Every structure is written in structure tokens, then in C-alpha cells.
Amino acid sequence: MRRGLPTWLLLLPAVAYLVLVFGVPLGNTFWMSISEPTLGLQNFETILTDPLYARVYLRTVLVAGTVTLLCLALGYPLAHYMARKGGLVAGLLLGACGLCFWISYLVRTYAWTVILGNRGPVTALARWLGMEQPPVLLFTTTASLIAMTHILLPYMVLTLYVVLARIDANLIRAAHIMGASHWQAFTGVVLPLSLPAVVSGCLLVFIFCVGFYVTPTLLGSPKDMMISSLIANEIETLLDFGSASALAMVLLAAVLVLLAAYDRLVGIDRIMR
Amino acid sequence: MRRPEAPGLVNAVLAWCVVGFILAPLVIIVPMSFSASSSFEFPPPRYWLGHYRTYFSAEGWLLPTLNSFLVGIVSSLVTLLVATPAAFAVNRREFAGRRALQVLLLTPMLVPAIIMAISYYSVFGQLGLNQTYAGIVLAHSCVSIPVVLIALSASLRNLDRNLERAAAICGATPAQSFRLVTLPLLRPAFILAGFFAFIHSFDEATIALFISGREVSTLPKRMFASIHLEADPVVAVVSALMIYAAVLAMAVATFLRQRRPA
Numbered sequence: 293m294r295r296g297l298p299t300w301l302l303l304l305p306a307v308a309y310l311v312l313v314f315g316v317p318l319g320n321t322f323w324m325s326i327s328e329p330t331l332g333l334q335n336f337e338t339i340l341t342d343p344l345y346a347r348v349y350l351r352t353v354l355v356a357g358t359v360t361l362l363c364l365a366l367g368y369p370l371a372h373y374m375a376r377k378g379g380l381v382a383g384l385l386l387g388a389c390g391l392c393f394w395i396s397y398l399v400r401t402y403a404w405t406v407i408l409g410n411r412g413p414v415t416a417l418a419r420w421l422g423m424e425q426p427p428v429l430l431f432t433t434t435a436s437l438i439a440m441t442h443i444l445l446p447y448m449v450l451t452l453y454v455v456l457a458r459i460d461a462n463l464i465r466a467a468h469i470m471g472a473s474h475w476q477a478f479t480g481v482v483l484p485l486s487l488p489a490v491v492s493g494c495l496l497v498f499i500f501c502v503g504f505y506v507t508p509t510l511l512g513s514p515k516d517m518m519i520s521s522l523i524a525n526e527i528e529t530l531l532d533f534g535s536a537s538a539l540a541m542v543l544l545a546a547v548l549v550l551l552a553a554y555d556r557l558v559g560i561d562r563i564m565r
Numbered sequence: 566m567r568r569p570e571a572p573g574l575v576n577a578v579l580a581w582c583v584v585g586f587i588l589a590p591l592v593i594i595v596p597m598s599f600s601a602s603s604s605f606e607f608p609p610p611r612y613w614l615g616h617y618r619t620y621f622s623a624e625g626w627l628l629p630t631l632n633s634f635l636v637g638i639v640s641s642l643v644t645l646l647v648a649t650p651a652a653f654a655v656n657r658r659e660f661a662g663r664r665a666l667q668v669l670l671l672t673p674m675l676v677p678a679i680i681m682a683i684s685y686y687s688v689f690g691q692l693g694l695n696q697t698y699a700g701i702v703l704a705h706s707c708v709s710i711p712v713v714l715i716a717l718s719a720s721l722r723n724l725d726r727n728l729e730r731a732a733a734i735c736g737a738t739p740a741q742s743f744r745l746v747t748l749p750l751l752r753p754a755f756i757l758a759g760f761f762a763f764i765h766s767f768d769e770a771t772i773a774l775f776i777s778g779r780e781v782s783t784l785p786k787r788m789f790a791s792i793h794l795e796a797d798p799v800v801a802v803v804s805a806l807m808i809y810a811a812v813l814a815m816a817v818a819t820f821l822r823q824r825r826p827a
Contacts, residue, residue: 296739297650299658306651306670306710313707314673317684324687366583373580376572387815388584394811395591396768398788399804403590405792406597406801411606413593445587461570468569477569503677505771510792520679527683527775537687540680551675560675561667563715 318544321537328534335538345522345539352519355437355508356501362441363497364490367448372482374449375456386453392446401507404439405430408511436512443507444500448493455489456482492558499550503543519543591808597798598805604796620802629787630803633767636698636783640705641713641762645755648710652717674711678771681708686775696778704772709762716761720754 325335339345370389374382392400406412408429418426429435459482467477505520512518517525519539526536554560572580593607598616600609620626648670654660655667673681685704686695694700728750732742770785777783784803791797 296743299654299660302650302654302658303666304650305647307666309647309707310670310673310710313703314681317681317688318676320688321680321684366586369576369579370583373572373576376570376576385580385584387819388588391591391811391815392587394764394814396770396785396804396807398768398770398785398792399594399807400590402788402792402800402804403594406593406605406607407590409605409607411604413607416608442586442590445583464570474569474573499675503679505677505679505682506774506789510789520677523679523683524775527686533687536683540683543677544680547675547677551672555668560671561664563671 321540324533325537325541328537335534336542339535339538339542348517348519348522349542351516352502355433355440355518356498358437359440359444359501360494360498362437363445363448364494366441367445367452367493368490371449371452371456374453375459376461378457382457386450389446389449392443397443398506400443401439401510404435404442404511408435408438430511432513433516436508439507439511440501440504444497447500448497451493451496452486452489456486459485488558492554495550495554495557499547499554502546502550594801594804594808597801600798600801603798605798605801616799616802620799620806623799626787626799626803629782629784632698632777632781633784636701636705636781637763637766639698640702640709640766641759643702643706644709644713644762645759647706648713648758649717649755651710652714652721655714656718656721670714671711673708678708678769682772682775685772689776695776696781698781700776701773701781701783704776705766705769706762708769708772709765712761712765713758716758717751717754720751720757724750 326333328335370385374385408414410426410428410430412430414429415426463481463485464477467481472480502518503520504518505524508518509521509524512521514521520543523536523539523543526532526539551560596609596612597605597607599612599614600606601611601613601615602609651670655663655670681704685700689695689700689704694703724747728746729742732746733739737745768785769783770789773783773786774789777786788800788803791800
């Protein structure tokens, strides 16, 4: 068949744009991490040896891990229910999850400041139940955990649902005919078949969570900073571009390792499908 | 006895609880926007329309809203222009390094926004692009390239290439067949991809926080400041308006999908 424009010409605008507006700024940040204030690796030395920084990395990983597990624990039952129920109910529930993608995460973060605030419904409920000193939730790590779980949950649900819905119902029927209980059919057939989706959903949520900035800043405790808040803090209050850039490079390296794992296990290009 | 593949009662209860968790925060916003309280109080003591009036009369809110629309529209157009040829190449051509390129084109979506935010902040600072429309449009177009690619790829693969072959057999040049057959067929995909890019820009807060100043402040930046510093109840109005828009958009999308012949 006759072809139109050469392939390289089709790719040129996107690649050039990516190099100039994505590659150059990232390259500049890398350069700053080894040249501010003087050329050398001292920024990396500080941020990789100081126990204060180590605590932030540990906290980031713990928070992201917790959010991932919460998303899995909440998302799996919902995705499983939608997949097995099918029909209008599944359509409606899917719509509810889809709606979240259309609503800014700032809106959802704001909603949680109201719900968890000291004049919100949770505190009111605690008072009504007779608690003298209702628990303080806003501006704690718990608050940012809840909100991040809420924001990332739809990604997990949809990733799981796509795979769960494709499992042939005949396999489950077959398990029953062979005498399996509902639980056995689930653990023996459905769960193993859905494991790739579990891995892919968890990695996706974890990757999004380690770099989360807005929600932890608005809801979390300033004492329990995650790495992204620390990066912002180095720039906004300390004007220390060197440390901030080095921290950004550490975060980038961590995300790239996770992405490589995702690519090996799932294939990043599968996102396009 | 229930069908073996049907979900059990425990599963149903759990699932509906999770949906409640997903929807509750969105439901709470609407009454909050009509609250007469001047702080974040729920349930509201009294109801009125005062905060809506404030939103629609305060330049401090209307200007960021306008900025967000402007930046969103321009950056989604830029992204479409840049990413559309690449979408064709990646989905229709075989070339060495295609998979690597595909992965590369998706990375702007996967790299944490805070890294891009400080990178743009320092580069744009040297170029004088901080606190300008051009700066935000450049940055937002970059991070929505993957969004447009994903949206276009799905439609490009589903497009029946026999239609283009038919055009070629009828004597159309590649350019003619592209203009008269491919583009009209893909028009819905372009609209959808552009819309996703717009939403992506409209919702983007982290990069905007760093590189948009007071003059070109976007709506998410303004909302961030309001929640962070002043607990301004007008945030509830903005949030409620966004929820109305999202529900409306979902309804329109569902309606269009059902109307289209299978």
C-alpha cells in the first residue's frame, strides 16, 4: 500500500517536544543536583547518609505501602462483585468509580478536610457516642492515608475489574461441579487468575502514591513529611536547590526502578491498550 | 441456592460499603456549598446561596477559573497537534525501537508531578517563563501527551482500515484518503482525547503551584491556597460546580454512547 509521510517525520513533533520540555528540565535538575552550590556529590552524600532524610524515605515507603494495601483490601471486593454481578448494577458501580476520574483530586481532598475536620461529621459522631475527647484526625498521617486511599482506589478497582470480568464463568461452574465450595472456587480459581491484575494494580497505586504531593500537604501532619513535601520544602523555605534536586533524583530513580518492574511484569505499553 | 458464579452476600455488603466510601465525600460537598457557615462545618447550621454569590462576583475566584479554562484549552490543542502524528506512527508503523518509544512517550504521566514541578520551576526561572501563560501551557501540554496518546490509540486500532484501502482503490492519494476518510472517522476520538487533555490540565495542581504566580494562578492553585491557608468556604462552591459538571459530562457521554448505532 502507498504510504504517506515517513515515520520519522510523524514522530518528530512528539519526540522533539518531549526532549525539549521533558528531557531538558529533568536534565537540568540532575545537573543542579551535582553542581549546586559546588560541583560534586555532596548533596547526595547528605541526603543519603543523614538519618533525618532516611526517616522520610522510610515513612514515604510505609505510607505508600499502607495505601496500596488499603486500596487492594477495599478494591478487590468491589471489583469482584462488579465482575460477577454484571448487568446494570455493575454498570452503575463502574460509573461511580469512573465519576471519580472526572472530579479533581483537590475537590476530594477538600471533602476529606470537611469530613475529618474538628467540626465535621466524624467528630460529631464521636461526641454523640459519648466520647469526651474526640480523636483529632485532620493534619495527621491517618487523614492523608484515608484521602490518598480514596483518590487512588478507582485505579485499583478498574485494573482489577478488567481482568476479573474476563474470567470465564464456566471455570467457576466447573469448580462447583467438582464439589468446590464458593470459597474454594474463589481461592482455587478466581484469585490465582486475578493475581497479575493484583500485581499491576498494586504497583500502579504505589508508584502514584510515593510521589503524591498535594493531598499529604493539605491533610497530613507537617512533622510526618513524605519525600515530595520535603522536596517542596527545600525549595520553598530553604531555597536549597541542590538538595531538592538531589532528592528529586532519588525519587525519580525509585520510580524508574518500580516502572521497570512494572514493565517486566505487565508491560508499560499495555497501558495504551 | 445461588448460581455458583454469582457473588455472595458478604461480597455484596462489602462492595456497597466501598462504593459508599467512594461516593460519600462527593455527596457531602453539595450541602457544604449551600452552607451559611463561614468555616468548614458539617452538617451546615443553615443554608443559603451566599457563597455562590461570592464566587460569581469575586475576581479572586473568577480570574483563576478563566485562567484554567484558557490554559486547558490551549494546552489540549498543543498536545493534540504534537501527539497525533506520533499516535499514527506508534499504532500503524513498524519501526525499530517502537516499543521503547511507546514507553518513553508514556513516562511524562508516570514521573511524579513534584519532580516536574521543581524542574520546570528552575528551568523556567532562567528562561523567564515562570508566572506566564506560555510556561504553564508548555508544562501541561507535556504531561498530557500520554493521555492523548492513550485516548487516540484505542480508536486508531479499532478503525477499519478497509475503508482507507477502499479510498486508495478508488484512486485517492494518501493525503486525500487521510483528509476525506481517516480524519472524519476519527473526529470523535480527537474530541475525546482533547477533552481528556483539557481535564488533565484543568485538574493539575502540583506543577501549577510552583510555576504559576499570582497573575496567572489557575483554579487548582487558588483552591489549594484556600484550603491550606484560609479555610475559605467558597472552595465548597467551586467543588460543587466541578461535581455538577462531571455528572453532566458523564450523563452526556452515556447518552451519546447509547445513541450511537452499534
